[in-house]
Amino acid sequence: MSRVVFTMVIAALTLALGGELAAVRGQAVSGEYKIGVLEPLTGPLAFEGKRHLEGLEIVRDLINEQGGVMGKKLVFAVADATDPTAAASEANRLITREGVKIITGTFSSRLCGAASEVAARHNVIYWESSCVDPRFNKRGLKHVYRTEIDATGFGWYNVEFIAKHLAPRLNLKPNQLKIAFLSEDSSYGQGVTESARQRAKAEFGMQEVMLEYYNWTTLNDMTPTILKMKQLNPDVVHHIGFGNDAVLFWRQSKEQNFLFKALVHAGATGYGGADFGKALGNDANGVFALLEPGPGFRLEALRPEGQQIERAFRDAVQKRTGTYPFGAHQLAGSGVWLLKLVLDRAQSDDPEKFRAAVLSLDLPVGSTINGWGVKFSELGQNANERVQHYMLQWQNGQLVTVWPEEFTTLRAKWIPLGLWDQRK
Amino acid sequence: MDPARPLGPAQIDVLAQLAVATILLGGIYALIAVGLTLIFGIMRVVNFAHGEFLMLGMYLAFWAFALYALDPYIVVFVSIPVFFVVGLLGYVLVMRGVIHASHNVQIFTTVGLSVVLQNVALVAWSGDFRFVRPWHLSTVLRAGSTTFNLTQVVAFLIAVALTVALVAFMKWTHAGRVMRATAQDRDAATLMGIDTDRVYRLTFAIGIAAVGAAGVLVAPLYSVYPTAGLQFVLLSYVVVVLGGLGDMLGAMLGSLIVAAVEVAGSYLFGAAWKEIFYFILFILVLVFRPAGFFGQRGAETLGV
Numbered sequence: 001m002s003r004v005v006f007t008m009v010i011a012a013l014t015l016a017l018g019g020e021l022a023a024v025r026g027q028a029v030s031g032e033y034k035i036g037v038l039e040p041l042t043g044p045l046a047f048e049g050k051r052h053l054e055g056l057e058i059v060r061d062l063i064n065e066q067g068g069v070m071g072k073k074l075v076f077a078v079a080d081a082t083d084p085t086a087a088a089s090e091a092n093r094l095i096t097r098e099g100v101k102i103i104t105g106t107f108s109s110r111l112c113g114a115a116s117e118v119a120a121r122h123n124v125i126y127w128e129s130s131c132v133d134p135r136f137n138k139r140g141l142k143h144v145y146r147t148e149i150d151a152t153g154f155g156w157y158n159v160e161f162i163a164k165h166l167a168p169r170l171n172l173k174p175n176q177l178k179i180a181f182l183s184e185d186s187s188y189g190q191g192v193t194e195s196a197r198q199r200a201k202a203e204f205g206m207q208e209v210m211l212e213y214y215n216w217t218t219l220n221d222m223t224p225t226i227l228k229m230k231q232l233n234p235d236v237v238h239h240i241g242f243g244n245d246a247v248l249f250w251r252q253s254k255e256q257n258f259l260f261k262a263l264v265h266a267g268a269t270g271y272g273g274a275d276f277g278k279a280l281g282n283d284a285n286g287v288f289a290l291l292e293p294g295p296g297f298r299l300e301a302l303r304p305e306g307q308q309i310e311r312a313f314r315d316a317v318q319k320r321t322g323t324y325p326f327g328a329h330q331l332a333g334s335g336v337w338l339l340k341l342v343l344d345r346a347q348s349d350d351p352e353k354f355r356a357a358v359l360s361l362d363l364p365v366g367s368t369i370n371g372w373g374v375k376f377s378e379l380g381q382n383a384n385e386r387v388q389h390y391m392l393q394w395q396n397g398q399l400v401t402v403w404p405e406e407f408t409t410l411r412a413k414w415i416p417l418g419l420w421d422q423r424k
Numbered sequence: 425m426d427p428a429r430p431l432g433p434a435q436i437d438v439l440a441q442l443a444v445a446t447i448l449l450g451g452i453y454a455l456i457a458v459g460l461t462l463i464f465g466i467m468r469v470v471n472f473a474h475g476e477f478l479m480l481g482m483y484l485a486f487w488a489f490a491l492y493a494l495d496p497y498i499v500v501f502v503s504i505p506v507f508f509v510v511g512l513l514g515y516v517l518v519m520r521g522v523i524h525a526s527h528n529v530q531i532f533t534t535v536g537l538s539v540v541l542q543n544v545a546l547v548a549w550s551g552d553f554r555f556v557r558p559w560h561l562s563t564v565l566r567a568g569s570t571t572f573n574l575t576q577v578v579a580f581l582i583a584v585a586l587t588v589a590l591v592a593f594m595k596w597t598h599a600g601r602v603m604r605a606t607a608q609d610r611d612a613a614t615l616m617g618i619d620t621d622r623v624y625r626l627t628f629a630i631g632i633a634a635v636g637a638a639g640v641l642v643a644p645l646y647s648v649y650p651t652a653g654l655q656f657v658l659l660s661y662v663v664v665v666l667g668g669l670g671d672m673l674g675a676m677l678g679s680l681i682v683a684a685v686e687v688a689g690s691y692l693f694g695a696a697w698k699e700i701f702y703f704i705l706f707i708l709v710l711v712f713r714p715a716g717f718f719g720q721r722g723a724e725t726l727g728v
Contacts, residue, residue: 042543044651046551185696214695218655220452220646221683223445224690227438243553244647244655255564255571256441275553279647283562 033072033349035127035339036079036094038105038115043082044217045108048269048328052107052130053078055329058316059336059369062309069343081106084114091118101349102127104336107328109133109151109188116144125354129335130328132267133187134195137379143351145358145380147335147372151191153384154266157290158192159199161391162206162236165403166262169415170235175205180234180260182225182249184270185213189240192266196238209234216245222252230258235416237263241270247279254283254420261416264391266290268327277397284394285423286414288402292330292370293390296401296410302366309337313369334369338382341374371407437569442687444570450676450683451580452642456656457663457675458587459634465670466607466627467523472534474660475653476541477514477632481507481639482556482648483549489556489643496558497578500640507636511629523624538653545650553647561644579641586634587676594672603627607670662706668716677717681705 037056040049060074068074077098081087087106094100095118103119104127106112112131119126120141128136128144132151137144149157163174170177181197183189190213200206209232212225226249229237237260239249246265265271265288272289299307313333317325325333338361343349346357358376365373365388373386391403393412402412414423460474484503488494514537522533563574594600606613606623614620646652663682667674682702689698709716 042546042551044551044649044654046546047553047649050551212694212696215699218658218699219695220655220659221445221449221687221690222695224442224687225695227441227445228691231434231438247555247647251562252573254562255573257571273553275555275647279553279555279557281557 031073032075033069033343034075034077034098034100036091036098036100036103037076038079038081038087038090038094038103038111039107040082040111041078041080045082045110047275048273049081049107051326051328052105052332054321055317055325055332056104056129056336058320058329059313059333062312062316063337063340069340070347074340081111081115084110087111087115088118091115092122095119095122095124101125102339102354104129104339106131109136109186109191112136116141120144123351125349125351127335127339130331131188132191134191135187137377137381141380143355143380145376145382147338147374147382147387148331149384149387149389150381151188152195153387153389154192154290155195155197156199156384157389157391158196158238158264158266159204159206161288161290161403162200162238162262162264163204165391165412166236166264166415169412170261172235175207177204177206177236178209178232178234179206179236179238180210180229180232181208181238182210182212182229183214183238183240184216184242184245186242188267188269189213189242192240193238214245216242219245219248222249223256225249226253226256226258229260230256233260235261239263239265239271240267241265243270243273243275246270246273246276250276250280250284250287257420259417259419262286262288263417264288264290268292268331271394272327272392272399274326274399277394277399282396282424285396286417287394288412289392289394289399290389291327291392291399292325292334293407294392294399294401295324296408297371297390298407298409301407302371303364306366306368306371310369310371313337330370334372337369338372338374341368440568440570442691444572446680446684446687448573448576448580449687450680451576451583452645453656453659453663453682454587454676454679455579455583455638455641456635457660457667457679458583458590458672459631459638460660461664461667461670461672461675462590462634463628463631464664466603467519467624468607469519469523469530470527470534470661471631472531472657473514473538473541474635475655475657476538476545477507477510477635477653478639478642478656479545479648479650479653480510480541481636482643482646482652483545483554483639484636485556485640485643486554486648489558490554496556496640496643500582500637503636503640504633508629508633510636511632512625514632515625515628519624519628520621523621542650542653549650551650553649555647556643558644573645575641575644579638579645582637582641583676583679586637587672590630590634591672599626659702662702664716665706666709666717671716674716681717 039053063074079090081090102125107130109131112128116126126144128146134150134152167174181193183193271287272291277284317329342357346354361374363374367373371388375383375386390401392399393402400410401408463471485496485499488499522530565572602618603623606620663678667678685702686698689701
């Protein structure tokens with residue numbers, strides 16, 4: 001008798017457990033859609049790469065709360081792209097071992113080129129959310145897309161701001177402005193700087209007094225550069241910094257009492273990163289950085305559907321990190337959100353169907369996260385004028401949105417910058 | 425800024441400031457290089473993990489400041505014994521095993537140690553840039569139109585003091601004499617009854633203590649992150665080679681030369697050129713004076 005009971009218990013347990021396992025496995029097979037995620041999670045770029053991953057994960061969870069992609073739960077196969085070699089080999093691994101059909105990433109212009117080449121060889125879709133190398137979309141790769149503007153777009157917006165906002169407030173015509181270009185020498189820095197130089201000269205006739213590139217990883221002292229600039233007396237310093245170089249330039253400019261009227265940067269690195277404020281506190285006051293929207297950004301300026309997703313995104317970031325979204329969150333987050341819109345429209349990851357869906361998507365400014373719109377070119381590049389960018393300024397320890405003025409409640413201060421100890 | 429323009433007061437001001445920048449930057453390089461040249465000179469080991477010990481020193485300054493609000497100038501006194509022990513452990517656990525091995529093995533070992541330390545820092549403290557901001561951080565001393573960053577002045581003075589102390593130690597103490605004897609001929613030293621293992625242990629510990637203290641002192645000037653050491657380490661090798669392997673005063677002078685090349689190159693030609701110039705100098709020295717500007721001829725092969 002007891003033996004019978006024992007056998008029955010075992011049988012019941014086996015069935016129950018087996019059923020459980022089958023159920024779990026069944027869900028895994030039919031209910032998930034896996035994409036590859038490549039970010040630099042170790043090495044010198046890790047500090048930003050990890051934030052990008054955080055942004056991707058936050059929006060992935062939002063997407064899954066709202067029905068996932070193509071009716072399936074979105075999941076990530078994450079890989080560490082610490083340098084271009086690793087980016088290429090990890091892209092390979094994601095495709096051949098994890099079997100993904102779409103890869104997204106990769107924060108740095110150093111990495112996106114290498115990784116997307118591999119994806120293209122395997123006929124896998126590469127969905128870039130943040131690298132800005134202008135060459136990225138110009139290599140004839142058919143299934144490579146970028147949601148963010150490229151570096152030439154950054155340069156375009158920076159000069160727009162300098163000519164249309166700074167010049168009038170300085171009581172100067174754009175062609176009277178003396179501008180010094182200083183930049184770290186990655187393809188990102190060069191892309192932004194060269195496009196800004198070109199537009200500043202060709203469209204506005206600004207006077208370029210200096211152009212200098214440097215390698216930020218080995219830069220230990222900027223005093224010689226600052227002394228040289230001081231003698232050239234520029235009105236505006238257009239400085240694309242990457243990391244410690246931004247802090248060094250600003251601190252040593254103060255030490256040398258180098259006075260200029262404004263400093264303009266672009267991107268989430270250097271002056272545009274939270275670390276700049278942490279390093280300098282209120283001494284950072286006055287610096288401009290072209291970015292995604294920050295505090296002061298008016299939700300009411302967006303379209304209703306844009307307001308809804310932007311609010312949900314901000315709340316989710318706040319809940320997970322306790323802060324307003326950083327640029328890294330915003331780039332990665334809006335990138336994966338746009339991927340969802342495309343996948344839901346295509347209902348397929350077949351590269352041709354996917355491409356048709358990408359090219360047919362046409363959303364005006366204000367439709368999605370960051371107030372962006374969507375209109376991809378044949379090259380797979382989202383349009384400059386749809387990917388609305390904003391000028392932020394360091395004001396008392398915080399980067400706040402100050403331009404274009406219709407999108408913000410806050411206003412740019414310290415124009416011209418004035419004496420170093422009077423920027424309060 | 426045309427360098428060919430005749431010297432006026434403005435040009436003289438700039439020259440003075442460039443000279444100051446050279447000396448202060450040289451001070452930082454000397455501070456970092458002095459421990460490296462000691463290890464290099466006595467042990468004949470190229471310590472590729474030197475930059476990572478610097479990074480650990482920077483993190484010590486950061487955590488002491490962030491958690492206990494301790495000023496780096498207090499922490500520096502704590503850092504010396506702490507890193508002395510770190511050096512002892514590093515020697516016992518890693519270096520002792522390869523001290524008699526070929527140079528290739530030693531290079532692989534220290535490069536491995538460097539990668540391990542970077543990644544330990546990354547795992548333990550994340551890749552974020554951290555900052556140490558004591559109240560005196562942006563204190564600037566002015567003399568005429570020339571400005572001196574206080575933190576850099578202190579780093580320079582300590583670098584000088586450390587160099588002088590090490591030179592005196594090597595010259596006039598028994599331990600120093602024993603260390604020099606070991607450097608000159610390890611086998612003969614062993615025959616004279618010198619415990620060379622003990623000498624190497626002491627050398628490594630002193631070298632690491634010096635670079636740990638250097639890390640604490642430079643932490644307020646630069647960002648603290650797991651690969652912060654790489655910014656300085658390549659340059660330290662140039663300094664050590666210029667000065668002559670194992671020559672402490674040479675390292676000091678080598679630091680000033682590298683800083684001068686860097687400052688003048690950045691000013692006259694642009695910051696992108698500075699590495700080209702000092703690596704050309706590096707190659708020239710290796711080709712024409714392999715023992716360094718100040719080292720004795722043949723010293724580079726001593727004891728190998």
